[in-house]
Amino acid sequence: MDYKRINELLRYFEASSLTTLHIEEGDFKLSVSKLDTPPPSTHEIKTVITNPDLALQNPAIKDQIPPDPDEIYLRHVKSPLVGTYYDGDSPEGSPFVQVGQNVKKGDTVCIIEAMKIMNEIAAPCDGVVEKKLVKNGSVVGFDQSMIVIRTKE
Amino acid sequence: MPKVLIANRGEIAVRIIRACRELGLETVAVYSTADQDSLHVRLADEAVCIGGPSPKESYLNINNIISAALATGVSLIHPGYGFLSENAQFAEIVEGCHITFIGPSAASMRSMGDKATAKKIAKAAHVPVVTGSEGTIETLSEGLAVARKIGYPVMLKATNGGGGRGISIIRSEAEFKTIFHKTSLEAETSFGSGRLYVEKYIETPRHIEVQILADRSGNVYYLGERDCSLQRRNQKIIEETPSPLIDVSLRRRMGQAAIRIAKAVKYLGAGTMEFLVDQKFNFYFIEMNTRIQVEHPVTEAVTGIDIVKEQIRIALNQPVGFKRTEITSRGHAIECRINAEDTESNFMPCAGRIEKVSLPGGMGIRVDTHIYAGYTIPCHYDSLLAKLVAHAPTRAEAIEKMRAALKEFCVEGIKTNIDFLECVIGNESFINGHYDTGFITRLLESAK
Amino acid sequence: MGTIIEKLKAQNQLKKVDSAPEIKPRDIPGGLFIACDKCHGAIYQKVLDDNLRVCPNCQHHFRLSAKERITVTLDENSFNEIDEGMTSLNPLEMPEYDEKLKKSSQLLNMNEAFVSGTGTIGSIPLAFGVLDPFFMMGSMGSVVGEKITRLVELSISEKLPLIIVAASGGARMQEGIYSLMQMAKTSAAIKRHSDKGLLYISVITDPTTGGVAASFASLGDILIAEPGALIGFAGPRVIKQTIQQDLPEGFQTSSFQLDHGQVDIVAKRAQIRPLLIKLLQLHGYGAHQ
Numbered sequence: 001m002d003y004k005r006i007n008e009l010l011r012y013f014e015a016s017s018l019t020t021l022h023i024e025e026g027d028f029k030l031s032v033s034k035l036d037t038p039p040p041s042t043h044e045i046k047t048v049i050t051n052p053d054l055a056l057q058n059p060a061i062k063d064q065i066p067p068d069p070d071e072i073y074l075r076h077v078k079s080p081l082v083g084t085y086y087d088g089d090s091p092e093g094s095p096f097v098q099v100g101q102n103v104k105k106g107d108t109v110c111i112i113e114a115m116k117i118m119n120e121i122a123a124p125c126d127g128v129v130e131k132k133l134v135k136n137g138s139v140v141g142f143d144q145s146m147i148v149i150r151t152k153e
Numbered sequence: 154m155p156k157v158l159i160a161n162r163g164e165i166a167v168r169i170i171r172a173c174r175e176l177g178l179e180t181v182a183v184y185s186t187a188d189q190d191s192l193h194v195r196l197a198d199e200a201v202c203i204g205g206p207s208p209k210e211s212y213l214n215i216n217n218i219i220s221a222a223l224a225t226g227v228s229l230i231h232p233g234y235g236f237l238s239e240n241a242q243f244a245e246i247v248e249g250c251h252i253t254f255i256g257p258s259a260a261s262m263r264s265m266g267d268k269a270t271a272k273k274i275a276k277a278a279h280v281p282v283v284t285g286s287e288g289t290i291e292t293l294s295e296g297l298a299v300a301r302k303i304g305y306p307v308m309l310k311a312t313n314g315g316g317g318r319g320i321s322i323i324r325s326e327a328e329f330k331t332i333f334h335k336t337s338l339e340a341e342t343s344f345g346s347g348r349l350y351v352e353k354y355i356e357t358p359r360h361i362e363v364q365i366l367a368d369r370s371g372n373v374y375y376l377g378e379r380d381c382s383l384q385r386r387n388q389k390i391i392e393e394t395p396s397p398l399i400d401v402s403l404r405r406r407m408g409q410a411a412i413r414i415a416k417a418v419k420y421l422g423a424g425t426m427e428f429l430v431d432q433k434f435n436f437y438f439i440e441m442n443t444r445i446q447v448e449h450p451v452t453e454a455v456t457g458i459d460i461v462k463e464q465i466r467i468a469l470n471q472p473v474g475f476k477r478t479e480i481t482s483r484g485h486a487i488e489c490r491i492n493a494e495d496t497e498s499n500f501m502p503c504a505g506r507i508e509k510v511s512l513p514g515g516m517g518i519r520v521d522t523h524i525y526a527g528y529t530i531p532c533h534y535d536s537l538l539a540k541l542v543a544h545a546p547t548r549a550e551a552i553e554k555m556r557a558a559l560k561e562f563c564v565e566g567i568k569t570n571i572d573f574l575e576c577v578i579g580n581e582s583f584i585n586g587h588y589d590t591g592f593i594t595r596l597l598e599s600a601k
Numbered sequence: 602m603g604t605i606i607e608k609l610k611a612q613n614q615l616k617k618v619d620s621a622p623e624i625k626p627r628d629i630p631g632g633l634f635i636a637c638d639k640c641h642g643a644i645y646q647k648v649l650d651d652n653l654r655v656c657p658n659c660q661h662h663f664r665l666s667a668k669e670r671i672t673v674t675l676d677e678n679s680f681n682e683i684d685e686g687m688t689s690l691n692p693l694e695m696p697e698y699d700e701k702l703k704k705s706s707q708l709l710n711m712n713e714a715f716v717s718g719t720g721t722i723g724s725i726p727l728a729f730g731v732l733d734p735f736f737m738m739g740s741m742g743s744v745v746g747e748k749i750t751r752l753v754e755l756s757i758s759e760k761l762p763l764i765i766v767a768a769s770g771g772a773r774m775q776e777g778i779y780s781l782m783q784m785a786k787t788s789a790a791i792k793r794h795s796d797k798g799l800l801y802i803s804v805i806t807d808p809t810t811g812g813v814a815a816s817f818a819s820l821g822d823i824l825i826a827e828p829g830a831l832i833g834f835a836g837p838r839v840i841k842q843t844i845q846q847d848l849p850e851g852f853q854t855s856s857f858q859l860d861h862g863q864v865d866i867v868a869k870r871a872q873i874r875p876l877l878i879k880l881l882q883l884h885g886y887g888a889h890q
Binding site: 216220222223224225226227228242245246249250251252 | 625626627629633642643645647648
Binding site: 081082083084114115139141142143144 | 186199200201202203204205211216217218219220221223224225
């Protein structure tokens with residue numbers, strides 16, 4: 001477990017409403033607590049993260065937002081460009097994906113038009129389309145979340 | 154309603170948004186991911202994120218800025234200062250998309266942006282220039298030959314340089330040989346071109362610049378000069394107008410010289426001609442800045458003319474808001490640049506969270522800033538926090554007003570150069586108006 | 602109803618804005634920006650042209666028309682075209698061939714896929730020919746073969762160095778065996794050129810394949826390739842099906858061909874003109890007068 005990951009997990013913990021955290025990975029063990037009294041024995045801990053990677057892989061989690069355990073499964077499709085968002089292959093085209101639809105990694109989920117050039121945006125993972133955050137034809141900025149995909153793991 | 158996109162950040166973006174508002178124009182701010190909480194984003198009518206934190210990913214990202222402009226349907230782009238404001242390719246692309254670029258044409262930007270070419274144009278307009286190489290020097294031996302001819306000390310300058318960078322002072326032939334390649338490499342990295350030119354180095358000069366406005370009818374207005382001699386490592390710290398040094402006749406001659414140059418390149422918009430004035434009161438043209446400058450507020454204070462608004466009016470082909478005969482200079486104005494830097498650690502720039510801010514006020518005090526309590530300064534950009542301007546009927550009064558204002562200016566949470574500015578303002582030589590471009594360096598030496 | 606402030610604000614408003622006005626994006630003429638085929642970044646056309654049609658972001662080399670190639674390679678206004686009036690017939694009476702020829706020539710304002718003539722480069726006189734990849738994929742039919750041969754013969758009679766820039770999908774299918782015959786014809790002409798001790802430099806650009814790669818384009822004394830060009834004979838799919846094996850990484854690219862000895866040097870577009878001048882000088886070809 002390297003320093004960077006420990007740091008990230010601790011920030012995650014700090015911002016969350018969790019009061020105690022116990023991490024185990026092979027020989028490595030870490031216990032942290034926000035309580036004045038010493039943490040209760042391990043079997044009383046509410047959340048045990050056995051795979052630290054899981055906690056860190058969610059790009060949607062920002063520092064200030066308390067992490068919802070559910071959010072680990074949500075991947076945001078973010079815009080790599082600045083331009084106009086379209087659900088389909090043209091301003092009037094039918095949408096590539098609908099909410100509830102299954103997608104595979106690499107499937108085109110939307111288009112961003114920049115300077116009259118249509119850029120296809122691919123799904124970053126397998127999953128189900130959970131939510132569409134942007135209205136068809138509106139301006140999107142760099143790194144803006146457009147579509148949320150629920151992954152299985 | 155016409156919309157303007159401001160392709161910049163920080164205090165100047167705030168400044169431009171204000172001017173647009175007054176003219177009834179809608180505003181679009183662009184910002185990097187590091188600037189999400191920046192004041193200019195909050196003030197604009199719309200905002201678009203255009204890239205990651207580094208300038209290259211965002212404020213220098215032509216494609217993303219153009220895309221934002223097209224997607225939001227703006228009709229004008231104001232580039233501010235720095236970043237893309239003197240990038241002719243950007244201006245060309247903006248105009249190619251039928252968006253008005255608030256500034257000069259790409260062609261005049263190119264010719265005046267190349268310092269060697271700018272000097273040639275000045276010479277042709279009968280404006281005195283510092284002796285030096287005819288255009289850029291290609292090789293070390295060429296440079297040495299020029300230096301031998303004009304005599305040491307000389308300056309080696311990047312032809313695409315700006316902001317005081319890409320300049321080396323050389324006092325001997327041996328020094329020339331060692332510094333030449335280093336300076337070329339530095340220039341290449343910072344400005345994209347390693348081309349250099351040689352100039353005679355004028356000892357202890359005054360750096361005096363002239364503000365002009367040129368409209369679409371070919372009228373060029375001269376709005377007075379600014380004395381910017383107070384610099385540390387070629388970065389301006391304090392500027393004032395009028396210059397305590399030059400007299401009416403010199404002022405008029407410099408103003409006319411600036412107008413001749415502007416007309417020669419069919420300039421459009423706001424521009425500043427930089428001159429050096431030597432001990433004998435000879436003036437020499439060194440370069441032109443084809444954009445609005447950081448220190449424009451001192452000129453606005455004494456003339457009463459809103460230069461940014463005039464830039465926009467000129468771009469919209471509207472008449473300027475003043476008559477040539479009405480241009481006057483009333484009183485004296487001084488500007489202090491308040492930076493997030495640590496005076497004791499060689500002015501190292503600081504980043505961090507501003508816990509508290511308390512700004513000075515009152516008659517004749519102006520603060521242009523983007524900071525607020527709770528704002529975290531990103532570390533990717535320049536360290537300018539605020540511009541503090543004091544305007545009073547006389548220079549002595551302006552100095553007193555500035556001294557009081559600096560005392561009132563309070564920033565907690567990060568280090569600033571406010572104490573240092575107070576020391577300079579309170580310095581006897583400054584108060585007597587006896588300073589040159591070497592003053593700050595000598596002052597710091599004396600404190601070692 | 603409403604707060605004091607709301608009522609006062611309502612008094613001040615002359616025109617009420619119902620909802621946020623719809624943002625109308627600015628329309629720009631199509632073709633102002635072009636997407637790079639490789640990195641998909643948007644490039645302003647003029648910026649691309651100023652950069653010799655090389656992507657400033659990823660250095661992908663866009664294909665050049667014959668006219669563009671002449672402009673970036675030879676001295677300004679030095680090119681004198683020969684045989685420009687030669688047009689193709691349809692000896693095998695292939696359907697739609699005549700229409701395709703007509704369409705290409707009208708669209709591109711040229712009669713055939715090969716442009717030949719004389720000119721200077723760095724003030725050195727030379728015989729120069731270039732295939733246009735936009736005219737029927739730069740394919741070689743009877744006219745292209747004949748023009749190439751005549752160019753070679755001109756360079757022999759005038760003792761000029763010869764440079765041919767290839768960009769082709771191969772032999773022209775519509776002319777069948779006539780096209781294949783051009784492979785032999787052009788190769789024979791070049792042999793005669795070589796026997797006279799004259800220099801022939803072949804510049805290979807994207808794509809150089811099929812019958813063109815298998816004849817004159819590979820017969821240069823010196824072979825220069827542009828980076829990232831597709832260079833080969835048969836298409837990758839056909840090869841894969843034939844040998845029933847996966848193809849190696851980078852198969853049929855310029856650098857692959859360089860590593861396998863098929864080309865002598867890979868040079869970026871901006872370097873090609875100075876390189877050609879230098880090579881001609883090294884071979885003793887001097888500036889005219």
